Amino acid sequence: MSDLTEARLRTLEKRLADRETELQARVRAYKEQAAERPSAQGPNVEDTGEDGEERFRSGIEHVELMRDQEELADIAEARARIADGRYGGCVDCGQAISFERLSAQPTAKRCIKDQEAWEKKHGSSLRYTA
Numbered sequence: 001m002s003d004l005t006e007a008r009l010r011t012l013e014k015r016l017a018d019r020e021t022e023l024q025a026r027v028r029a030y031k032e033q034a035a036e037r038p039s040a041q042g043p044n045v046e047d048t049g050e051d052g053e054e055r056f057r058s059g060i061e062h063v064e065l066m067r068d069q070e071e072l073a074d075i076a077e078a079r080a081r082i083a084d085g086r087y088g089g090c091v092d093c094g095q096a097i098s099f100e101r102l103s104a105q106p107t108a109k110r111c112i113k114d115q116e117a118w119e120k121k122h123g124s125s126l127r128y129t130a
Contacts, residue, residue: 004088008099012106013082019106020075023068030065034058074107081109090114 004012037058081087088097092114101108110118 003096004099004102009082009087012087012102013079015103015106016075016078020072023072023075027065027068027072030061030068034061071107074109077109078107092118 037054078087081089088102089095090097090111091109093111095111097108097111101112108115
């Protein structure tokens with residue numbers, strides 16, 4: 001699989017843990033803000049423009065929440081790969097993922113070549129349409 005040293009692996013684990021903490025705080029804050037928003041309290045007497053702006057803002061925040069939750073799931077998957085010894089190996093071809101790539105993207109599960117192919121085939125999944 002990978003030629004990650006124990007020290008490098010611990011560094012990457014710490015980065016995963018720090019990012020997870022950051023994302024969990026953002027998700028919590030978003031949910032608290034959403035619950036306090038006037039639109040969550042029931043019908044509101046806003047004009048059409050204000051209503052549209054609120055819906056657009058809520059939509060963007062929802063997409064950001066989905067992105068953060070997806071990244072949290074990626075972190076959990078990376079931790080599972082660490083636990084079973086598969087971390088650092090491409091899930092498609094089995095070749096080692098470089099430490100430089102893992103440093104830039106600790107949740108990476110594919111080598112660059114296979115990630116590019118996956119992105120061409122699947123595109124982006126998070127979109128917002130008003």
